[in-house]
Amino acid sequence: MNGDAAAPLAGPYYRPLGEECVLFEHAWRRNLPVLLKGPTGSGKSRMVEAMAARLGRPLVTVACHDETSAVDLVGRYMLQGDRTVWQDGPVTRAVREGAILYLDEIAEARPDVVVVLHPLTDHRRRLFVERRDEVVEAAPGFGLVVSFNPGYQRGLKELKPSTRQRFVAIRFDYPEPAIEAEIVHAETGVDAAVAKRLAQLAHKLRSVGELGLGEPPSTRLLVDAARLIDSGVPPRLACRAAIVEALTDDAELARGLADLVALVF
Numbered sequence: 001m002n003g004d005a006a007a008p009l010a011g012p013y014y015r016p017l018g019e020e021c022v023l024f025e026h027a028w029r030r031n032l033p034v035l036l037k038g039p040t041g042s043g044k045s046r047m048v049e050a051m052a053a054r055l056g057r058p059l060v061t062v063a064c065h066d067e068t069s070a071v072d073l074v075g076r077y078m079l080q081g082d083r084t085v086w087q088d089g090p091v092t093r094a095v096r097e098g099a100i101l102y103l104d105e106i107a108e109a110r111p112d113v114v115v116v117l118h119p120l121t122d123h124r125r126r127l128f129v130e131r132r133d134e135v136v137e138a139a140p141g142f143g144l145v146v147s148f149n150p151g152y153q154r155g156l157k158e159l160k161p162s163t164r165q166r167f168v169a170i171r172f173d174y175p176e177p178a179i180e181a182e183i184v185h186a187e188t189g190v191d192a193a194v195a196k197r198l199a200q201l202a203h204k205l206r207s208v209g210e211l212g213l214g215e216p217p218s219t220r221l222l223v224d225a226a227r228l229i230d231s232g233v234p235p236r237l238a239c240r241a242a243i244v245e246a247l248t249d250d251a252e253l254a255r256g257l258a259d260l261v262a263l264v265f
């Protein structure tokens with residue numbers, strides 16, 4: 001690691017929760033692909049944005065979904081007038097530019113995506129563009145980052161062990177209440193006391209396991225609620241709209257959650 005490791009982040013605000021930024025930087029410098037695993041809204045994308053800015057690399061982000069295929073990522077021939085022209089997809093662009101490539105929710109994508117990524121994850125650092133019969137060597141600075149939400153996939157869409165073992169993995173979790181309050185305050189400018197209560201509320205909701213929530217509330221929901229409150233919406237209403245209704249469609253459960261909100265605000 002060089003001497004500027006402790007320099008303030010030049011890009012978007014990101015509050016490190018542990019050693020993730022240090023690990024990320026070492027992995028990038030050593031050409032090791034990185035897997036970020038953790039629940040939605042826990043700061044994975046924000047950290048990648050902040051690190052790309054700090055390392056001075058362009059960032060190419062792809063939000064993967066179940067229709068995302070290798071062709072979407074690598075590129076395709078397009079008809080332009082009476083000619084066909086090749087258009088690079090985001091992965092090819094990132095490899096040529098030496099960008100940081102972030103494939104969000106990689107397990108959602110079709111299996112052919114992983115096949116394309118494999119030669120990029122090892123010492124070869126190259127991309128085979130089959131349709132053009134071209135091999136693209138990764139430009140210096142290229143880094144591959146993928147994310148995966150283990151809870152959410154619930155075993156339906158897992159990453160194969162042979163794929164996982166190609167990545168250095170960094171675990172993300174929801175922050176401690178004091179740190180989460182700091183994040184909500186810094187991110188939204190909401191009163192520090194309100195940010196503290198929002199963090200307490202999230203902590204309560206996450207620790208009541210028997211509530212039967214599909215997924216616990218993320219920092220993102222707190223940030224949304226804080227923005228509403230900062231804009232003048234009464235806190236209980238803001239929490240209902242940004243947190244409770246985002247977490248459940250079940251009216252009875254929503255009433256229970258609103259009771260918890262009322263205990264805090």
Ligand code: ADP
Nearest residue numbers: 013014015040041042043044045046219220223
């Ligand atoms: P993920 O990619 O894990 O789904 P994001 O990075 O999009 O989550 O985070 C959602 C929001 O939560 C961000 O836009 C930001 O407002 C906030 N956030 C979460 N964790 C942090 C953090 N450690 N530092 C700064 N903001 C954070």
